[in-house]
Amino acid sequence: MSESPLLDVVGLTTRFATERGEVTAVDDVSFSIGSGEIVGLVGESGCGKSVTASSIMRLLDERYTSYGGEVVLGGTDLLALPERRMRKERGRSVSMVFQDPMTALNPVYTIENQLIEAIRAHRTISRREASAIALDLLEQVGIPDARNRMRAYPHQLSGGMRQRVVIAMALSSQPRLLIADEPTTALDVTIQAQILELMLALRAEYDTGVVLITHDLGVVAQTCDRVLVMYLGQIIEDAPVGELFRQPYHPYTIGLLGATPSVDADSADELQVIPGRVPSLHDVPVGCRFAARCAFATQQCLDDPPPLEDVDGVHKVRCWNYRTVIASQEVTHVA
């Protein structure tokens, strides 16, 4: 962590022009990732996780999108690059694994052809050489009988196999940063674990930095080094993974953890639900964005937006009353 970070996102802001006016989908998001580090980006649907990812890759339709801030990857600000240069960075410096492996592969081409295409996007080599690399990649992501599977069409593979192919494709040009947008959400639980293990192994091998987007806190606990919790476009808590699970500071994080079912919980315990619902991006509250749903909200929360406060050098939280929150947590722990 001491070396200069691989990716440094500083004040990333993404705005969309919509028919009902401009909305800020990602608001002043800052974080950094070192080589080989896995950072989890957590939050419920619509909180801006995926938009953050797409903003780093600059995949959004730039006619309706305006970016602010900086996304510095290995010394270059990706947001400042012209599209032509940005295309060259995609795949080679930063790559992405998508949520649904069912739709992330082109149905008309074989696995081999798609891998060759991905490899040759950044290297001038013959199809034969690319094919050898493709085979190698498939073996690395643990596809049995890779030589034959290469000639299969996507629909002939299972979901887990397809996700392995998608990962192989994302890694084909050995990017320094991999963004995985809910890579396991569409998979069976048993396959989920395999895919996560695969990602951990590949991370170790290539020393790739990983942004893991998920709404599954179990996945976070298993894989991540650090967690960012997002709510309505903002990062509200940023902590090392053990720290966050041991002592969450933000009421929303506490709510999320409480809303996670666990096998060993007493069956009499009901799952907690966070009351209320996420406000629309069209009318974002003036003060704290979570205030309306928060049990700890005070007048200050409704009036002033809280800053992301650095509590102890590793743990940051965006809450006016986190001390009260912690204190109340300790009470419940004792009780």
Place this chain on the structure above:
Amino acid sequence: MVAIDLSASMRFERARERRALLRKMLSNGGLVVGALIIFIIVLCATVGVLIAPDPQFLEPAIRLQAPSPAHWFGTDGFGRAVFSRVVNGASTSLLIGTGTMGIAGSLGLIIGLYSAYYPRADAILMRVCDALMAFPALLLAIAITAALGPSTWNVIISLSVVFTPVVARVARASALSIKQQVYIDSLRAQGARSWRILWSNILPNVVSPLIVQATFIFADSLIVEAALSFLGAGVPAPDPSWGNMLLEGKSVLFQAWWMTVFPGAAIMLTVLGANLLGDGLRDLLDPHQRALRPVFGFIRRDRKDKK
């Protein structure tokens, strides 16, 4: 070995899918009948032309003769064999139909795909298409052939101008829906070049709805060609075309019904065949699931993605 089993099972599955596809094609009555009709017409236009007597051969002594064993479809006002002219008209009609289908199809495909992918080009190209589509097809075709002069190739050119916007619309619509697919985003995330995404990844996915559209263009262009020739703006007189045969037959309709009935029936039959074929193909390729059912490689599996 496990490895051998896997590849064998994959081969087996592909063979099974191919058989299932064949069964499905044969069980589709419209498709089979349509294909059969078109096949017969094509046979007439190719082999028939070689066998049938010269359609220009004049025999004024036997003019306006009713159908008989010597002249199956009778003779026309100049004593030419109507049968031979209908058969030769088939090759003219097919040339115009396939020519239009080919030119309008490929031009429309290029314009449609291009405007689906590049919003700025879209704004211009689609307005041009709108303008062309605002004219009734026949009127526009008459205007263009009138300007170019009547000849078979000019008919093809004018019909291509008429039908290109139709194909472009269809191509654009399906390309836009393919463009939304995750695998296109995924390609962009891998740093694929725009032209690769467009021409080698979106294109094969829009081919199936376009094949269906092409058969309808074929049928439509036959009708418009017949109308053009009937109005004297199409294939010029000595060359036989179904449309100008109707025109010749019109003045003697009550003396020689065979001069209009046979070319008319030929038009009807061909258009019917093309439409049946098109409908059959549409059922077979099912445009509602085209993302999962491309034409290339005949990948097929009845799979309703459950989410």
